[in-house]
Amino acid sequence: MTEQLREAATAGGDVRLTGIGKTYGAFTAVQPLDLTVPQGSFFALLGASGCGKTTTLRMIAGLEEPTSGTVLIGGQDVTALPPYKRPVNTVFQSYALFPHLDIFENVAFGLRRRGKKDVKKQVEEMLELVELGPYARRKPHQLSGGQQQRVAVARALINHPQVLLLDEPLGALDLKLRRQMQLELKRIQTEVGITFVHVTHDQEEAMTMADTIAVMNGGRVEQLGAPADLYENPGSTFVANFLGQSNLIPAEVTGSADGSLLLSAGGARLAMPKARCATEASSVYLGVRPEKITIAGADSEVAEGRNRITGTVVDSSFIGVSTQYVVRAETGQELAVFEQNMDRDTRLTPGAPVVLHWNPAHSFGLDAAQAIDAGTGEAAA
């Protein structure tokens, strides 16, 4: 089975979207965008609900007509083709398994529609691959959520699509099963080598599984890149806040030295690498991830050359692997700090004066013209 799927994969599964957009009356769901998903990659479209990611996926599947632009799959223009003529298959949100057909017939559905012979052997092999062999004659509602999910994957993969589209495929599963299925899907993708395009609102899921992530917001692709790259170098406050958590400190650029920008924020003097600043503006946000900050009692020594801010602990919560602190900084904001629980300093209770410090190389810079809380979930839509 895997070999056959591999063959299908090498047939060319580049997805190229050029100027593709979708409007419903006055509402723009997807602004015209260009996107290339390279053959064989695991590509994630990440964003909050209503950002246009599902619409984009459905335009690739042919379930939604684009208002503008073209869709190319493996070099072939499929924009005008109906879904049943496109070499793609979809794993639908909540699976859309046919309730009136058993598992075998669900998986065989696509083969039968294309008039394929020898359906039985292929379906059995496919059910074996997703470890559902004994369930062939059950109805979908008799299976657990995780099993239904695997049927949905099998039903799509058996058709050897050039591209597999996954629309929030794990959304209906509980956390533990979701983690397990993430690894499972990743394994299948590596094994068969088919291009996967995966829509999700769960940033951890996208980072775990995808080679490349496109972060979408308000019908646009906000930033595109490898997970680690997006996390370390967010290009906007939205990406900084949506992908993980960020501390953003408003600051003014006061000068530069040795490839570093010198900044002043409130009373504090800070620095960051010029290369990691996404803007030329003089008003910037200095960003730093909570786990990169070291927290210590106010009387502690801080090595020369580190960014340093003093403040007061407002809240601390113990969550097992780490302790999360909220610190009101001298600059006025509340900053989050994640500290691994190795040598917990018992004096760091709410009210305690502290000093926060971090390596300037771990800072990044964003244009302060943007909303500081974009993508936090608290920002007004």
Add this chain to the structure above:
Amino acid sequence: MSRIVKWVRAHLVVLAGVLALAYLVLPNLVVLAFSFNKPNGKFNYEWNEFSTDAWTDPCGVADMCGSLSLSLQIAVLATIGATVLGTMVAFALARYRFRGRGGATGLIFLPMAMPEVVMAASLGTLFLNMRIPFGFTTILIAHVMFCLSFVVTAVKARVMSMDPRLEQAAQDLYATPVQTFLKVTLPLAAPGIAAGALLSFALSFDDFIITQFNSGPTTVTFPMFVWGASQRGIPVQVNVIGTAMFLAAVVLTVVGQWVGNRRKAQA
């Protein structure tokens, strides 16, 4: 004593429900009992003597079984007509947004909000004015007309509750629009269509008012036969038919449910 009062208070709702059920079933039991009566005179209203005569000779009354078969023919044809037309309308209303949708919905609702006698008299007036002779065709036309709305309501409810993603999934899996309809949409909508058809059959078979206004002298349906008999004298065989219909309905529903449950259980 107080324990009895307490029990009654705790089960008041159920008691009232059981009484209501008794009220519903009582006439059927009377019909059943009096199918074994040997009435004294033309009317079968008072108990006289036990007899199985009517059961051994159900068609022994002139014209009764003929009217029964006429009613069955009309009911079957009206059900087919109303189910086909109604299912199409239901799909249009449930699946598409279009100009005039509100008006179409209103037009479907109206016959259900109209007393039968009004529809009966107005349709009869039309046939009279058009000089269309009353008979089998006029009855059939009338029955399709008033069953249509009920089919639309039943099918529409079912189609609206169907997940549109199932049809999209079928298209994604290489089913053409026609195949999608035959392999996915129709099987999923089937319970609603069956419910609509069953309701049509029952309504048409049992209809009296609209039929009385639109039937000719030779087309006497079973309800019209009973009506006529209630003026002249009712043969016991009428009770036999009534009881047989009731029992057939109960048996059919029970078997249907049993089959449905078994399917669910074993599949």
Add this chain to the structure above:
Amino acid sequence: MTATAEAAPTQVIPLQDRPPRRRLTPYWLLLPGLAWLVVFFVVPMVYQASTSLQTGSLEQGFQLTWHFSTYWDALSEYKWHFVRSFGFSAIATLLCLAIGYPLAYTIAFKASKRWRNVILILVIAPFFTSFLIRTLAWKTILSDSGPVVETLNALHLLSLTDAIGLTTGQRLLATPLAVICGLTYNFLPFMILPLYTSLERIDPRLHEAAGDLYARPFTTFRKVTFPISLPGVVAGTLLTFIPASGDYINAQLLGSPSEQMIGNAIQKQFLNVLDYPTAAALSFILMALILGMVTVYMRKAGTEELV
């Protein structure tokens, strides 16, 4: 847009509109069914309106003479028929609600799954038995020497109903009460089924939640169950009241000439007297009154979408 790789639009190519075939699909689907309703439901209504303003006789033919006085004559002759129609139907509808609600409630919340199906079958099965036969059975049940009359007589209840005019002469048959009883019986399933449908949807945990929040069982019913079941109540009362007010079978079989309802009058004018203008005028008035009442009722009840 900052460090985005490929997110700038190059050119926007508008797709040609899909062929109009797909836009027409709903109309093709609607066409046969709606055409049937227009030809055999709407057109007859218009014909009827015109017929009600005609004069003439069956032998000489009818002409449209805008003869509005047919309406006044019909109204003055049959005003008590209208009053009885709506009176009997209103009482029967209330009785249906009073009898049907406990049964629907029992099926939805009290009965086990097995019993639920049995009871539902018993509620629906009468649909499949000729209702004329079942109505005639009431003649037996309510007959003068039957156990019902004897019991009510022994309890002196018939004297009571005699006094308020629901019965006459210590008997039940050929009285308003018999007609109301028949109407209630005939349309009870139309009340129970919508009630059951709306009650069945209620999560039983709502009852527990209400109880948890200090509501006594009756308060729970008044503040939670009943308001949620209101769409069922509205649908049920309409499905009972509308057909009952046009019915003439119960009045004919269980009543005497002094219990005749408006349906009897229309039937007599149309089928026996062959006075089509009067029959048309009467059914037009009936239709207008019912549509008016239904509109007001649905406004008050605040439920628009029932279809």
